[in-house]
Amino acid sequence: MTAREGRGVYYEEATRQPPHDPLNLCIVATVAVLTWLIGPWAVTGFAVLGFVGYWRAWRKGLRRSKCWLRDTRLVLMYLAVLAAVGIVAALQT
Template sequence: MSGYADLNRYDESVGDPAPPFDPLRLCVFTTVALIACVLGPVAVLAFSVIAIAGYARARRAGLLRSHCKLGDTRLVLAYLTVLAVASAVAIPFWIALWIHVLG
């Protein structure tokens, strides 16, 4: 048995194994989708206003390129503004739909 003493030792030349994949983002995306599904355009408006405030603050602090697919923070802000306006316009129609469905 003494010949196997080195089998369960840490080998520094190999290093640590990679941590397992944590699908936290998938959980976050699912939660955001659920909120959007339940609250409809109200959720879209709330998230877009929060994002506009965050991107505007980051742009004032010097962020010109985002990790967002749109890249330029001006494009991201324009996209978020269009979503905010569209959702604000949609809210009265969404409320009317719920009144009609529940009434």
């Protein structure tokens, strides 16, 4: 099997490192567009989704996050506040 027939992405040199894929930037842009279009309901939805994910991870033992806040409890509080603010804003519109 040659490199061109192989699995994955083809690179000209076998020893060359694959370029960095800025997938996170695409995800952030998509979330920003959805939030802009849907408004406070999107903020509430993403905050609740994040809270549920971090809650499950915390229950399984995650105590330090890659999030800027680092401490999982702080991340949970931040997401809970975002969800509450989103609900208040959505009900006022």
